[in-house]
Amino acid sequence: MIDSVLEIVSWVLMATGGAFVLIGGIGALRLPEFYTRLHAASLTETMATILIFSGMMLQAGLTLATPKLAAIMVFLLLTGPVASYAVANAALQSGMRPGARGLEENDEGDAR
Amino acid sequence: MPRRGTLKLLPLLGLILILLLSWTLWSGMFKPLLLWLGLFSCLLSAWLARRMGFFRLQLPLRTLLRLPAFWLWLLREVIKSSLEVARIVLSPSLPVSPTLVTLTTDESTESGKVILGNAITLSPGTVTIDMHEDTLQVHCLTREAAQALQEQEAQRQTARLGLG
């Protein structure tokens, strides 16, 4: 009973994780500008990583693989933002201005 | 010449213990040669960490104890904003409204600033693109995300870690 519940939960986690990976990939292609594409990349890097790895950890159960999976997940989650920051900051330093407005500058949203 | 950082015994022993544990966990082999190599590489890593000024950073025990609650908040935040970003990416009209926000932080320690910046980047829809002294520039995918950031929840949660 418990086993099949765990099974279903882990499948659901992994399926949603796969869906988020796909959405992130689509976003990286569809979004209009460099700084907005950062958000699509961070979608696959955080949400999808958490979902897929927790699904696999449920599958692995109490084996040596679980701490390994957890270690890889934590490592990816710690370095993901660092890499994002490094890329974004390098672009900013090179003089690429984000096509974004400040919060007070306009009242209507859409800045495209 | 960068400061090497003073050597505190407890953090050093803790680091070496963690390194040894992950070595044995990862290799799963217990031949004497491999164990000696493991010990050697753990000591080498600890020395490199000292050279990088790792022991200059302070990570008080209360921070470690409060970390799980922080992660729980972060997880909720990540789920919420992931769904929002997914909705935006999949909707045909692509309703983005990129907004730049400048935030200030009261965190005085380097670790506090890094944790704050990374927490903001980790939740999709907001990315820290610049950090200087105590101001952060955050790029947001939508105006709504930018307005949510102005409520300073991230700063409050980071402050509760009690680093400074």
Add this chain to the structure above:
Amino acid sequence: MSMYLVVALAILVTMVLALVRALRGPTRYDRVLAVNMFGTKTALLLSVIAYLIGRPDFLDLALAYALINLVGILAVLEFLQERSSREQEPRHD
């Protein structure tokens, strides 16, 4: 078993999409971002493959790839920064 295959395929499709973004650019930072995405997806794919073909030692490869990816991206960015400071004027391709 088949679930791993579905997830692996989803990751592969996203890697192709990232590759398309890397080829299309338009700026060099778009390309770096896409390559970084490709790299982290490789680490993810390797861990899924470990379960798909039942070889847990692939997890070690996943960790090694995640490490190399981060260092590689930082090295490329360092190189780009060096070059753009030599070129003086920022380019937007």
